Amino acid sequence: MGITLEDLHPAFQGVVPSAIITCSAEGEPNVTVLSQVYYVDHEHVALSFQFFGKTIRNIEQNPYAAVLVHHPETLALYRLDLRFEHRETEGDIFDEMEMQLEAIASMTGMEDVFKLRGADIYEVKSITKLDDWA
Amino acid sequence: MIPQEIVDFIHSSQIGHLGSRDENLIPTIRRSWGTNVNDTKEILIVYVVQAQYEQMLKNFNDNGRVALTLGEWPSHRSYQFKGQFLKAREMTPDEVAFQQQYRAKPIFLVKDMGFSDEMAEQFTYYADFVIEFKVEKIYNQTPGPGAGKAVELAK
Numbered sequence: 001m002g003i004t005l006e007d008l009h010p011a012f013q014g015v016v017p018s019a020i021i022t023c024s025a026e027g028e029p030n031v032t033v034l035s036q037v038y039y040v041d042h043e044h045v046a047l048s049f050q051f052f053g054k055t056i057r058n059i060e061q062n063p064y065a066a067v068l069v070h071h072p073e074t075l076a077l078y079r080l081d082l083r084f085e086h087r088e089t090e091g092d093i094f095d096e097m098e099m100q101l102e103a104i105a106s107m108t109g110m111e112d113v114f115k116l117r118g119a120d121i122y123e124v125k126s127i128t129k130l131d132d133w134a
Numbered sequence: 135m136i137p138q139e140i141v142d143f144i145h146s147s148q149i150g151h152l153g154s155r156d157e158n159l160i161p162t163i164r165r166s167w168g169t170n171v172n173d174t175k176e177i178l179i180v181y182v183v184q185a186q187y188e189q190m191l192k193n194f195n196d197n198g199r200v201a202l203t204l205g206e207w208p209s210h211r212s213y214q215f216k217g218q219f220l221k222a223r224e225m226t227p228d229e230v231a232f233q234q235q236y237r238a239k240p241i242f243l244v245k246d247m248g249f250s251d252e253m254a255e256q257f258t259y260y261a262d263f264v265i266e267f268k269v270e271k272i273y274n275q276t277p278g279p280g281a282g283k284a285v286e287l288a289k
Contacts, residue, residue: 016247019203021153021163029161031153031203032275033212053282054273064160068151075249075257079163114277130164130186 022058049118154193168236181261
């Protein structure tokens with residue numbers, strides 16, 4: 001049986017920072033650190049939209065992205081291949097992500113910097129375990 | 135030319151993520167394990183694990199576009215380097231020694247986060263391969279008001 005998002009639930013607590021890659025319509029890849037990956041349901045995650053940066057411009061042009069997440073107990077690394085679906089700026093998912101982001105900001109001394117502008121919902125196309133030692 | 139301040143940052147960073155994309159503009163990403171700068175400060179030399187880079191190398195050979203983000207913890211200081219793939223090659227003995235010294239940084243970081251010596255050691259790979267690319271643009275990615283701003287290359 002393949003890896004499920006439920007298996008990776010602990011990886012979505014923000015203990016170990018993640019990274020995201022997107023690509024512009026012109027073919028320019030863009031990699032950035034990501035402070036939050038949020039479990040939505042068995043085939044969706046939400047990523048925090050905090051800054052009007054290149055990542056946001058890219059997914060509006062080309063919906064494909066990939067994120068790396070570490071399991072906080074084993075440190076095993078997983079890649080989630082994603083497709084952007086829509087953005088939520090209010091509601092339960094947004095509110096819960098905002099609270100979680102505040103906690104992450106508090107733990108990392110970034111209270112004045114991290115601010116949630118939107119919860120970007122992505123379909124998870126595939127999950128790949130990248131380490132074979134854990 | 136990469137400014138000296140950024141060269142110093144490259145040498146102090148503990149976290150690296152290298153990215154590429156395929157012919158359908160689908161991006162992919164892997165960890166990198168140490169970065170060096172060439173003598174003219176125009177080329178980044180990135181240490182990776184060859185077995186993990188099959189798709190990445192295919193992408194580099196197909197379209198050449200490279201993105202590398204390096205980060206420093208716990209300061210959150212981060213920069214992204216974009217450019218054109220030049221070559222992939224085996225590591226030299228000097229580079230093997232450099233990379234073995236570099237490993238101490240992520241190992242310290244992981245231990246500082248509360249993980250055991252054994253897990254920190256296991257987490258931090260020994261690189262065995264080199265990706266070289268010419269840097270065309272550098273962006274500040276430290277969270278805050280300067281995030282996303284281009285860094286001017288030195289003359």
